Amino acid sequence: MSVSGAPGTTDASDAIEIAAGWRRAGRQVALATVVRTWGSSPLPIGSQMVVDDAGVFAGSVSGGCVESAVIAEAREILRDGKPRLLTFGVSDERAWEVGLSCGGDIAIYVEPVT
């Protein structure tokens, strides 16, 4: 796959395991997943990041390009409970703001674990 899809099935550094662990520890957790890429996006479809309500995060959806924007949105999503589809690209004003210097466009689905 998608090395996203080199999923080590029980790798402790894997986003699913981390999300479950944080949940068990009583933290609010959002899961962000790359669902679509156009052009030379840095990470493949399926790449994931976990964000908690304090903005602590693990994993990656873009190798650092849009993570801070995704974290801000994830905290919002944890407040209102509504999943969202975020898109970033070089033609997107927000991408410039967050510094999507890597090129390509990317769509990221962010959902709360409820």
Next chain:
Amino acid sequence: MKAVLLGRLQALRTAGRPVAVVTELGSGAQALVHDGGVEGELEIPADSLAQVRRQLATDTSGMLDGGLFLRAWNPSLRLVLVGAVHVSQALVPIARALGFGVTIVDPRTAFASTARFPDVALTTTWPDEALSALAPDSRTAVVTLTHDPKLDDPALRIALASDAFFIGALGSRRTHAARLERLRADGVADAALARIHAPVGLPLGGRRPAEIAVAIAAEIVQVLYAQPARADS
């Protein structure tokens, strides 16, 4: 994702079962698809379900028709090396860097020692028994490296009866021709024999163990990605 579904996803992955998370991005409704069925609140149309299963089989995450997104989870890649030889020593770190869990099979305990292979899973039962126990699946590559038909052939017979995505054997063309004769005489069908990559490794020209290891690893990666088209752009 509902915590219950997350827990089920964890359990299925830990059990080594291929599983897909299908999300309707508009509503957020989700379902898990695995060989035992479909769980979750999302109803997946029959057409889409067939596509989900195809993409899960090729480990391809991506968008489907109808605003559905599929995230495929498959068991880790595995590499089974028959022969605790010099090439194996060079191949272990390369395979690990590529994401493979490595097991070495060699009943010769002088070769298969923890001194020679620290931190590697070693199996010293006879190769046919070892391969049967390891049960290669569609995420497993098997490579025989001993040059000894007594060890390589039994391993190949079991590997050829499995879903291993890659089966390779070290040795010259002449060695391989003799190997094919033996296996054919043993009743292995020609279609199965055609699955063996031999001499194993892309023709990079190198002769040293590390160079052979790179050639073998490169061919395994090539075959892995030569499987049906992937969704990543």
